[in-house]
Amino acid sequence: MSALWRINLWVCGFFTLVTVACMALLVHQALADVERELQSAEAVVHYLSETAERDPASLQPRLTRSLRHVRVRWLGADEAATLPTQAGLDAWLGRLLFAEARHSERVLDLADGRRVQIAVDPRDEIDEVWDSLQQLLALCALALLLSLLTIRWAVRRGMGLLDDLLHALRQVSAGQLKVRLPAQGLPEARQLAMHFNQMTAALEQARADNTQLTQTLLALQEQERTHLAQTLHDDLGQYLAGIRAQACLLPLVADQPSVVAQTVRELEHNCEHLQQGFRALVRDLYPVVLQHLPLAEALGLLVEQWQTRQGIDCRLRVGVQVPELSTPAKTHLYRLLQEALTNIARHAGASAVSVRLHQRGRHWRLLIRDNGCGAQQPQRPGVGLYSMFERARSLGGELRIISQPGAGWALALNVPVLNMPGEVS
The missing domain is CATH 3.90.20 (Hemagglutinin Ectodomain; Chain B)
Incomplete structure (x- = not known):
């Protein structure tokens, strides 16, 4: 089912609930109004009955034809004294509204020989309530129609945007970037x-x-x-x-x-x-020293060899606790330091480098700093920096590169202790 149909169903359900609630409120109010109207009609029935018994000539059909809630019916000699029955929705509404109502009814044999029935007749009230219900239903139907048209118009505009987006995403999926x-x-x-x-x-x-x-x-x-x-x-x-x-x-x-x-x-x-x-x-x-030496000694040998080849002072400090890593993780850490030192030798113009591996809180941290010329951080890393970022990601850590012109370079690798591959607890 489409989104538009689902929205239409929700709106129709909401309007149905509101309409039912309004109808229930209208019927409840009609019950109170009917009670008051029927009390007045009963008084009229008693008054007409007493008047007709005293003066039959005063009860003329042309005078009683337009009375509300009261029906005056002239009967024949053998005619039964019953009110006309109703069928359909009017009958259902009458039973709903007047099931507990009092129906005063009197049959009089007048002194002039005529026979008349005077009774309370709620048909006028039924017509009024039914007209109110029809107006309420028509108003709700019109409001529902306008709401559905508005929703369709608004959703169609949104769906047009979604269609364009879906078409564009299909093109992107096909490689058309x-x-x-x-x-x-x-x-x-x-x-x-x-x-x-x-x-x-x-x-x-x-x-x-x-x-x-x-x-x-x-x-x-x-x-x-x-x-x-x-x-x-x-x-x-x-x-x-x-x-x-x-x-x-x-x-x-x-x-x-x-x-x-x-x-x-x-x-x-x-x-x-x-x-x-x-x-x-x-x-x-391949750094074979990683297979024969502990990590701290292997890094120390790397720093010593680099310092000898480049003639740049490089100091390595390793914390008391050194992480126990798997062979691939050692290789990533070793190569990352090797690539960083290579970049310093090529681009930094530094005379001193410091390397520190230590535990800081719940993280292992490798910090590499130099006193070179520094530079603005590149927007797109080259192969060397890209490989270092990938090795940091393989270790489950984050690599940050900080540099400003004249302030040297600083590389910080932070790896959570729980993410250190192959760590021995």
């Missing part, structure tokens, strides 16, 4: 159009950002693969080729101890460089 609603009509319609247009604009911008980020990530992936291939070919490959040549040389110079000793030293040197290259390569691909 350039759709916009016209800002016109009622204030509510203009506000709805404004918020819808802002939503589609944000979705369009988010899709453009995701496309750009995807392209950047693919480019970084290709760069990493290229760097890995170059390292394996140019660096590690050359050492392996040298080791193989020196190994082939040893049988040929077995009778020359000095040459054998020199070749062995070169083999040791090449093997050492080969091992260092493999360690650096593995360290770039």
Whole structure:
């Protein structure tokens, strides 16, 4: 059932209740009025009866024809003295109104030989009440009709807006994010159009950002693969080729101890460089230290290595209680700090950095601050900041970046204790 039909049913039900209540009030008031009218009519019946018995000539049909609530009926010699019966709605209304009413009735045999019936007749009162009920029903029906037409007109305007919105949402679901609603009509319609247009604009911008980020990530992936291939070919490959040549040389110079000793030293040197290259390569691909060291020591080693490479003073402070995290959570926290330090080295121009990991209330907090030049916060984060936000979300926390020109950068990661993945209670 449509919304318009449901509204119409509710309105019809409301008008029905109001109409029934008004009819009940009208009938209740009519009962009191009928009681007063019938008392007056009884007095008239007694007066006419007494007058006719004293002076039959004074009771003329033309004089009694227009009396209200009193019926004077001339009877034949053998005619029964009964009032005309009513049928249909008038009879039902008469029984409802006059079930307890007194019906005074007198049959007189006049001195001039005529026979007359004088009785209280409530038909005039029934007609009045019935006319009032009909007027009430007509008024309620007219009010209901006008209300339904007004509701239909108003709902149709609203439904037109909903139809436009539904059509636009279908276009958005189909990937057409350039759709916009016209800002016109009622204030509510203009506000709805404004918020819808802002939503589609944000979705369009988010899709453009995701496309750009995807392209950047693919480019970084290709760069990493290229760097890995170059390292394996140019660096590690050359050492392996040298080791193989020196190994082939040893049988040929077995009778020359000095040459054998020199070749062995070169083999040791090449093997050492080969091992260092493999360690650096593995360290770039995955922080192996997380599998062998506690989190605090792994972060300390990362900070120490970064300080040695960049020549920037970096101090790490870790609270007494360090969260026990799962391996993926440790990796996220380690990479987030690594990315933050990389951004500081590239963009901050800082000479000192402080890193602090501690518990603050019911939250774990990682705070990274530098004394660099600072800058206005970017409206759209790049790949580095985007990856940090995603890692913070994976940890169930919130990452805030605070920066002002000349005041340095501050990154604060807050993670509720209950949201720390893999925490040991």
